[in-house]
Amino acid sequence: MKHYTKMMILATVLMMIFQSVSISFTQLAFAEESTSNLVIEHGTPDYILVGEERQLKAVRSHDDGSVEDVTALSNWVSSDATIGTISNPGLLIGIAPGDVTVTADVYGETTSTSLSVVDYLRLEVQVPNNMLTIGDSTQITAQAVLTNDYYIEDAISRATFDSQDPTIADVSSTGVIHAISEGETFINVRVGKLVKTIYTVVSKVEEEPILIMKSGTVLPDDLENMDRVIANIDKLGLNTVVVPVRFDVLDPHSHELSMHPGDVEHAKALIDVLNERGVNVILEAYPWIAGGTVTEVEYDPSDMNEFFWNYKTVVWSTLLQEIAIPKDVYAVIAGSSYTKLESNLWYWRGVFNYIKEEYTGKLTYKTSWWVTADWDSSTMNAYNEKKSNLMFGYIDFITIAAYFELSDKPGPSTAELITDLNSSSIHARHQKIHDEIRSFAEVWGRDIFFGELGIPSVNYGTSAPWNPVVSDVPNEEIQRNAFEAYQDVFGGDSWFKGYSIWQISNESNNYYPVGKEAEPVIRDFHPELASPIQSLTSRDPSLQLIAGETRQLHIQGHYSNNGKADLTRIVSYNSSNPEVASIASDGTVLSHRDGLSTITVNYYDASIDIQVEVKPDTSHNKQLHSFQINEVEGTIDEDYHTVSVQMPYGTDLQELVATFKMDGVSAEVAGQLQVSGETKNDFSSTVIYSIHAMDGSVQSYTVTVLALTDDDISKLQITGLPQTMIVGETNKPVVQATFPDSSTAEITSKLTWELTNPAIVEVREGQLKALRPGKAKLSVTIGDIHSDEYSITVQTKESELPTHTEGSGGYTSPSTEISNPGNVTEDVGESVEGDVPTEGVESIFTFVINRSNLVKTIQSELTEVKPSKVNYRDLTDHWGGPYIQQLHSLQGITGYPDGSFRPNNAITRAEFSIMLDRVFSPSEGIPEPVLFKDVDTHWAKEGILQLAEQGILRGYADGTFKPDQYLSRAEVVELVGRIVELKNFRNNTSPFHDINHTWNQEKIELAYAAGLIQGRTAEQFVPDGSVTRAEATTLLIRMLSLDPDLGPMLK
Incomplete structure (x- = not known):
């Protein structure tokens, strides 16, 4: 019983435990005998x-x-x-x-x-085309490899995407790229921690499709052979010509580039003809390496940076500025078959951008032909690398030098060559040329143009088409078959834009197809591209000749595309009566005897008849009857067979047209036929006119044309010159030259103006300007010819002069008189004639003073004959008398109507301004217009504003000048410092005790050191004291005397 009770308690506890962890006994119960x-x-x-x-x-x-x-x-x-x-x-x-x-x-x-x-070990992403146009979409594909080597075929569902610039190209969550606007961006593809970036370029939708081009290439050496080029364009039905222009490269590794001599000029001349003919032009930069002994495929410069820099700044800068842009060529080939350089995308991108910055036509790059063999994977890898090269996305169409090796047979049929273009039989390569080129076009979304299609007309011409002498056995049939095959295989493709025949200008080359079996085959390819001849015209619709005379015809063709071309040496000619007038193949008509003949000109379906009338030889004269230039009749001396023409002054003799009448067949100058009233000649030296008679004899006339020059001038006059001018007034006189033949001409250059007083009147570029009151004399010289001397008197406007009434003084009416002006004792003495100003003397004046003009003016004033001294009645025994007399002689001051000077009156701001302006005439600063609101009607307005513009005078903060306010002694020193460079003088310590806190203490000390001022006492300067008229006069004389040239004059 006790044992049973213990078992029950244990069962109860276990049940409670299981219930506490929410496990039911039922769940754990096992079926009987179940496992x-x-x-x-x-x-x-x-x-x-x-x-x-x-x-x-x-x-x-x-x-x-x-x-x-x-x-x-x-x-x-x-x-x-x-x-x-x-x-x-x-x-x-x-x-x-x-x-x-x-x-x-x-x-x-x-x-x-x-x-x-x-984890993800490797990520691979692809996009069919990373060069998109606006509106395009493309799907990204991705594969991933895991660390356990497991390969995930489609990793798109595991990836996330983002665009660096979604405004250019956005990407959806499923990896679809959408092109939105023009530009470049990067698309990031992320799987786990791996990231792959796709470079994407979006361009504008091509508004103008690429033309279908049936073209021929003209070699650089044949650029001058324009007749053959034009003829072959018509024979082959071409609408385009490739014009290569060479640039020289010293060796296969050199980066130094230079344009090949003559090529640029030759190309410009050819392109002018082609443009007039209405033919499209493709301009090619053609490398001429080691004198043409090394091909561009082998070129590998040692310094890539230097090569591409020179390629842009030497080669393309020249081609763009001299040819491509001004001649408006259809397209440019930015590079040609640089096999070893094509992988340098960023360099080529720089070249393409450099060209597109200024050139608006089409841009292409010519890549060399390639080889693939199904038994050699490396060749296919090389092709795939070429096909995936991003550089082809930057150009408008792709050009290929199409020297593809097709068959090893000496003369394959057209059918065999068609098969070879789809799967070549040569060396059992089975190269799928058509498929490879189609794939190239599809990947990049670009049209294809065969920029070089050369088939030599010899045996084995299709086994090594790049070798024009692969065999010495002629075979026109293989050339014909090859063109038929290429046209059959590629002609139906929408992305195929034609080919350029290599070449159409050198008939001795095996590539030349004209006149061979290939000619009609080429002509029948896209016949709609041809612009057939519509009509012919002759510059001379009819001719009248004298027996024995010849005449050159000029025949022009007019085409269905509105183009024109000179066909003179291309058309065929026939004369209806060759005994009267025959014609050479170059269009030269030869007259033989009198009569009529019809010259018929034929070119394809166009023709024209030219009537020729031949008259008998009635004279053997070879004489000039009249000769004139610009209606100036020349003098003909038949004894000496000379012609003299005297042209007016200034005639440019270098390009003049003579009008003449003569007896003779023709007139020539240095072998050039002369047409009366049309032909220009350089008459700056004697010209020999050869008058040809019908019998072949020649009479020469020596023509001398002279134009009147400066050396022929006999007299100079100045007209339109006033005797009186007002200050500030300008005048433009006319200088007229008279010549020995009594003709006259206005002279505007090579003139030398001479002024006796440049401070009174100045002349600049033939224009006079009155600067200040006074008198001046001027004349003009050219060579050794001098005009008369003319006098000008400059006056101040009467309305601006103060009224000379009692109490107004010369320029003021102050009532203040200072009896003792201070310790001033220097005697100035009489004025004497000064010396010529010293050249190169450093000026003691500031930059606003023209020292040279100032010295000349003072010298003129001192030497001019004047009335005797003015005796002011109040200067007797006055210390300032000599200074006042001297400044009066320099026209710097005037007295009062009552005969007084009033030397002890205080001077105003206006008075001192006028004295400064009259004596120094500052004019060399940079004028800055200044307006004071209280001087508009003041008598001293002009002088005040002149000094203010030069920065010498300044007004007050309220915009006034206060012209009638007295000047303080400190203010006068400040004004002196704006005319005299006081810093040039040693700064001796002044004896004045009352300037220590004066606002311009330093300038007062410098002026004292310069000897310009003294104190009212030995120790007192009195900076706020007034300045008398005598003190101001003395100060001005002392300022002038500081100059090394003026000082001796004024002693």
């Missing part, structure tokens, strides 16, 4: 990615077929938590690559499973 299996289900695949979560499941299955999910009842353990860790029951999280074992334990019953934690 179970515990397993972990981990799903597929048998690996998880780093960062991935995988829910594992613990399942118990019974023999009776029942299944229990015991995931939540299990205790889960990871064998290595650094590789995979367990979170919630059965939730495995991948941490790092490796293998991990996971164990589930259900009440002592365990089971395990192993999984691999893997």
